[in-house]
Amino acid sequence: MDSIKDAVKAVSLQEILVIVIIGCVVYWTLFYQDRLHSGIPTAGADPKAWFKVASARKAFLVNGKGVIQKALKDYTGVFQVVTATGTKIVLPGRFVEEIKNNSQLRLPDVIHKEFFASYSAFKPYASSQTACIMTEMVRTKLSNSLGNMINDLADETNCALDEIFGSSGEWQTRNLKTEILHLIARLSSRVFLGQEMARNEKWLNISKSYTVDSFIAIRMMREWPAALRPLIYLFSPECGRVREQVRTAGRLIWPLVEARRRSKRKALEAGLPPPKARDSIAWMDELADGAECDVPCGQLILSVVALHTTTELLTQALFDLCRHPAIIQPLREEVISVVGDRPLNKATLYNLRLMDSFLKESQRLHVGDITTMQRLALSKVILSDGSTIPRGAKVVTTTETMVDPTIYTSPETFDAYRFLKMRQGAGQENQWQFVSTCSEHLGFGHGQHACPGRFFAANETKVALCHLLLKYDWKFSDNAQRDGTDVTFGTEFESSLEAKVVLRRRNEEIALSV
Structure with missing residues (x-):
């Protein structure tokens, strides 16, 4: 007995930790290894490897975009890849129309899994009652109030740009994405929470940091085997930061909610109509209708969706202005002609047709991911070519139609007028608008799960771009800046936080202030 006690004392904490980790890895390998779907070819798998799944997973982690691009050439139909979050069945773009409204292929369930929403730090991504309320709020309340x-x-x-970029007529170098992230945080918060919160630095910092840091933490979690993720979640600084951000959001948002509810109760008790508010807190309360609703988590996911999507869209658009400076003056002239001495409104934004085309073309060439339309199969689905998607399978479609030469002339070439010209075809006026979705352009997805906030994102982007075009000159200082604007994560690619542009204040031809 004494010899056993002595042996236990001799084992260090580090050795115990190593044993636990090895045990977890072995357990994961035996019981939680990614399973392949039978009858579907596996992209990236080394046919000579002993562990086919492991070889496919390694290939995808090293170069997911390349694996999918090669598979699209090698296979005529569906195939599967082994990603950091499990096996996914990949459907070529020709299947988009077929699955776009299939009720057995759901988006919320796969988002819950892909973004680890069962962990408290990622609760805003959860498929829950709050998520349903948020989706309905964006689809109805937000869209109807544009x-x-x-x-x-x-x-x-107008207010934010003076603070962010200033009024100097001298050229200045800026990290573009960082500045645009702050601008979009201001604009989105103004709409969702009102002027006071749009200028509340604590809230702006939380909304920005959660948008960036939650993606960093999620990508980090995906790199670890499933069995080790609970440990990584508990001890990694990345997840710790995000947990604290969720708590801070609660401390900022709940007092607003409670104050709003108290005012409503007092008015009703006095026999008066409750005060009306036109913001996301009021909309969430109305749609919840007494049901449980986590308002701070709802506000965080609103921020994530609005900031991530619109920041990326506007940042890439400004990079494209710098790459193609010849389009700057035509865009300015359109704003001057359409807006004139009138305030910006729904009609003037609609009539900015060249800007609409420019943004759709920029989005086409910077779609953000070689895959889209993530879904989880609730039951077995049989495709038109006879392929079977098993129940419980994760499904994605590819975005190769965005650069298909049978659809787009010179698809790799940026043409700001492309969609303006396409809208001039018979019966094509609506199909090629920026906010329109179709299987040939998947920037906002397609079908029943197409981005419901795209109408707000389009208006927000156009308003900002009008100001940025008329008030500032833009350029790259050298070719290194021109070519170093994107970073890649697996199949995802987005603008770099480190990419810089050079800008200076100019005298705008017309006043855009309200």
């Missing part, structure tokens, strides 16, 4: 928000967006843009 016309009333343009003045607020224009006012906040």
Whole structure:
């Protein structure tokens, strides 16, 4: 007995930790290794490897985009890849129309899994009652109020740009994405929470940091085997930061919610109509109708979706202005002609047709991921070519139609006028608008799960771009800046936080202030 005690004392904490980790890895290998779907070819797998799944997973982690691009050439139909979060069945773009409205292929369930929403730090990504309320709020309340928000967006843009970029007529170098992230945080918060919160630095910092840091933490979690993720979640600084951000958001948002509810109760008790508010807190309360709703988590996911999507869209658009400076003056002239001495409104934004085309073309060439339309199969689905998607399988489609030469002339070439010209075809006026979705352009997805906030994102981007075009000159200082604007994560690619542009204040031809 004494010899056993002596042996236990001799084992260091580090040795115990190593044994635990090895045990977890072995357990994961035996019981939680990614399973392949039978009858579907596996992209990236080394046919000579002993562990086919492991070889496919390694190939995908090293170069996911390349694996999928090669598979699209090698296979005529569906195939599967082994990603950091499990096996996924990949459907070529021709299947988009077939699955776009299939009720057995759901988006919320796969988002819950892909973004680890069962962990408290990632709770805003959860497929829950709050998520359903948020989706309905964006689809109805937000979209129906777009016309009333343009003045607020224009006012906040006018105020924010003076603070962000200043009024110096001298050329200055800036990290573009960082500055645009702050601008979009201001604009989105103005609409979702009102002017006071749009200028509350604590809230702005939380909304920005959670948008960036939650993606960093999620990508880090994906790199670890499933069995080790609970440990990584508990001890990694990346996840610790995000947990604290969720708590801070609660401390900032719940007092607003409670104050709003107290005012409503007092008014009703006095026999008076409750005060009306036109913001996301009021909309969430109305749609919840007494049901449980985590308002801070709802506000965080609103921030993530608005900031991530619109920041990327506007940043890439400004990079494209710098790459193709010849389009700057035509865009300015359109704004001057369409807006004139009128305030920005729904009609003027709609009539900025060249800008609409420019943004859609920029999005086409910077779609953000070689895959899209993530879904989870709730039951077995049989495709038109006879392929079977098993129940419980994760599914994605590819975005190769965005650069398909049978659809787009010179698809690799940037053409700001492309969609303006396509809209001039018979019956094509609506199909090629920026906010329109179709299987040939998947920038906002397609079908029943297409991005419901795309109408708000389009208005927000256009208002900001009007100001940025008329008030500032833009350029790259050298070719290194021109070519170093993107970074890649697996199949995802986005603008770099380190990419820089050079800008200076100019005298705008017309006043865009409210």
